[in-house]
Amino acid sequence: MQAEEATKMDDTGPGDAADVRRRTKGAIVEAALTHAAFDGWTDDTVLYAAAECEVDSRTARRLFPRGGKDLLAAVDDWLDRRMLRTFxxxxxxxxxxxxxxxxxxxxxxxxxDGHEEAMRRAALAHAxxxxxxxxxxxxxxxxDRIWEAAGFPDTSADGFSRYSRRGLLVGILASTYLYWLDDRSPNHADSWAFLDRRIDDALKFGRTTAGLTRWLPRLPRGRSGAGASQGRP
Known part of the structure; x- marks a missing residue:
């Protein structure tokens, strides 16, 4: 990333400027992964990473007005966008x-990969x-972005609603993240095996939920009232 690219934000239309801003922020986030391992997700890390990308400090402060807090928040969006471009x-x-x-x-x-210490510090900051x-x-x-990329609608007849899908995947992401942080296996192979198990567990839960959803309406209905629920005449 060259310094002149960052200055284009002042010289382009709204759409182009947003794209330049996003790419400049992404470059700073990527550079920050190395610095954050030693300095944490701080204002100084923003400036160190920006300097590495040949972005001046004024532009860096415009992109990350809250300094390290905004840098930390930008990591997730950067990772999401990279993920979506992969497939x-x-x-x-x-x-x-x-x-x-x-x-x-x-x-x-x-x-x-190779930035586990930076992400360990990120996990502490997130908490x-x-x-x-x-x-x-x-x-x-x-x-949400993962389910959308995977091609699933908000609701489905398979036992998952939009919220149950997201909730299950949030659990998968969080548990895999914690496992990944301490995984020392080659190429994080143990983390991916752990991820596969968590996904299998979630899908089994969805199938069980679907079965209960179909089965419960067929149960005989008792009389209403507290007495009926206790089996009184």
């Missing part, structure tokens, strides 16, 4: 559902009171 929709459609989800989740983690709410919203957004 062609038709290629995903040809995969079984569990492979679609696994492939997308893996694609989101793979740019972080801080000032960050907990926004962190939850971002992982919820990631789950």
């Amino acid at each position: 062609d929709p038709e290629a995903l459609e040809a995969m079984p559902v569990r492979k679609r989800i696994a492939a997308l989740v893996r694609a989101r983690f793979e740019p972080l 801080m009171p000032w960050a907990a709410g926004s962190s939850a919203r971002r992982v919820w957004r990631t789950a």
